[in-house]
Amino acid sequence: MPVKKSSAATLLSQWQAKLQNRSLKVGIMGMGYVGLPLGLLFAEKGLQVVGVDPDEHRSRALNQGRSPIRHIKNARVKAAVTSGLFRATADPVALKDVDAVLICVPTPLTKQREPDLSYVESSTEWVAANIKPGCLVVLESTTYPGTTRDIVAPILKKAGFKPGTNVFLAYSPEREDPNNATFSTASIPKVVGGTDATSGKLAAMLYEQIISKVVPVTSAEVAEAAKLLENIFRSVNIAMVNELKIVFDRMGIDIWEVVNAAKTKPFGFMPFYPGPGLGGHCIPIDPFYLTWKAREFDISTKFIELAGEVNTNMPYFVVSKLQDALGSRGKSLRGSRVLLLGLAYKRDVDDFRESPTLKLMDILERNKCRVDYHDSYIPQFPGDHHFPKLKPRKS
Template identity: 55%
Template sequence: MQELFEKIANRTARVGVIGQGYVGLPLALLFAEAGFRVTGFDLDPAKVQAIARGESYIKHIGPERVSGAVASGRYEATTDFSRLRACDAVLICVPTPLGTHREPDNSYIHSTAREIAKRLRYGQLVVLESTTYPGTTDTEVKGILEESGLQCSKEFLLAFSPEREDPGRKDFSTKSIPKVVGGVDPTSTEAAVALYGAAMDRVVPVSSTRVAESAKLLENVFRSVNIALVNELKVIFDRMGIDIWEVIEAARTKPFGFMPFYPGPGLGGHCIPLDPFYLSWKAAEHGLWARFIEMAGEINTRMPAYVVAKVTQGLNERGQALKGARVLVLGLSYKANIDDDRESPSYEILELLQEAGAQIAYCDPFFPRTPRTRKHDLELESVPVTPEAFARHDALVISTAHDQFKDAALYRDVPLVVDTRNTLAALFHGGAKGPRVVKA
């Protein structure tokens, strides 16, 4: 394997990144910017063509980064997986969704591993970045790759390094977020540490792939459980007439022993709504019940219904039924100021409102039309971000706190706002006249 280490050290190694989405694209760009030759692989020809033109299809990744990397000659994308054989290191960044019964779906990992196995050659390093349950890398992926006839550790290397992307974040980037790495053997760990260390500020080696896989799950279980806690307290405190947001602000003044988490309309994104259930499923395989994970999931998944109940309550207090009411949902993205709608609770809120008989509409400057997803196909066009457009509705639901929605003038003629993000508190403080607001 000495040749691989030398190529990494002098940056002549070719890095292949499978999947050019929210994880794979910034990773590919980072290695290209670090001086490596990078080939991005994706099944979507539209993404490959956009990269060839030097365009970015992800808003928080500037087109100048893509065009610069392409112009340098160090980055290209392709749908031709036969070119994997030319890569010295292959990084797997593919989706790991849940099935209809919240069971892990590793089919993308398996199919990708089979594509690699067809072209696997002596001396290659393969790293899985997709979030999964402990044991996936050293059993499932290793087994598929060894169908090539090559033996892991002796003829190729294998590691796991969890992605830690947080789209739109300003204070940390792919380069500055510490990179956890665990190999199936010490040499695999050493090679993966060398590779990531050549492009990233800090690499954190761990003893095995299973520790690395578990670390990512712990990170997201931690967030899921704490968000569920504040969501449950939100419901309880609301019944008591207490504002959960004010409670959190008071509690966070303690300089130790407390970390603020905030309630919302439900979980969204590619990690927190999905990843914890990979661990609870694996725990059940070992005869154990991950009660915190399951309970948190139950609380968080019922938040969209809670929001709709608040819309109904707010309309009732005005003498109006939800059926036939014109309801506008603000935001499709799962969090503010990004164009990422994966697992967004806004879709379920819209569908629940529609099932109850409301006339639904949405507004999101990042999505002119509702995209077709694996679960949803609403076929709606975005309402303009104007006071006139907002005023044509009987109720607004703030589901995502985009900066574009933080203008008091937008709400001057709106009769009712159901605010899931505490957005209007800052706009109408100090007694400023505003719409009737119901917090959800």
């Protein structure tokens, strides 16, 4: 059962005091694109932070002031380490003294395009085995509605905790957009939903230390659903403009000119642009978390699935256009040398997860093309488990 009002008030008061005197300690599971910026922000605001990452090489590099992420500068990491407020480790025992833990780990899809929550589950088990009573646990990883309550909570219970009583549990979706010059981690509003009222209030208090605007919602499920809505909205609209690209191309109409003309309307329209497919750790993956969960309620998410099909097929459209262009010059796709400009899923980042360039590279090589790439942010391609036939290569 949740904490009584008097106990909740005491706990909130204790947290307020710790935040004011900067004695509250924060642990973060995962030192990647989501966890590292959060950890640095908390340290820069005067709170002690320990980042836990199973990659010992990454933890060691961070403690030496070296950033594993290109758009996060070494100087910023070094300043946080030098201040004594930030350290990284591969040992989850370091979580034993923290007041709050944020779980920022990947949530990929399996080969069957079903949710893979293995990272969330293993990280929660590490957390449950090491935290002290009274700790706040917040899941940040994108997932389907119900994950925090149905997956994370039972693991904490198995370790002897009672969410809402001697441990507190919330969900706050990450909204990172790496290397965005306009919006940073601190300036992007943060949605927060607890599995109970006290957990939600504690999580809001915590994020208010580093985020300009915190948006509390009534439950963890609402927060989980909000994140999926954001990315499904983008996936569906990108699919629409990609499909229009194919239609207008057949008609001899420039889709870019069409979009630029349409966006002059000052209301009721938001521009999206065509591309060779979808990439990154969010938009190609997150919608299918809801698709999977919806089946439990006997609902078929036709819009989401159709958008996925359109976006997945775009690399094949690009290759067909290349084949036509080569054919018009008396050349064949087979044996041609092709240079792909850009390996990352978006400009000015060193992240090639789910990048459509990899799909293009795979299709072209299966057609016996000689394929090179250039990307100044990714000087060396180490290979990718989704495309095991693609050999490592340099830009």
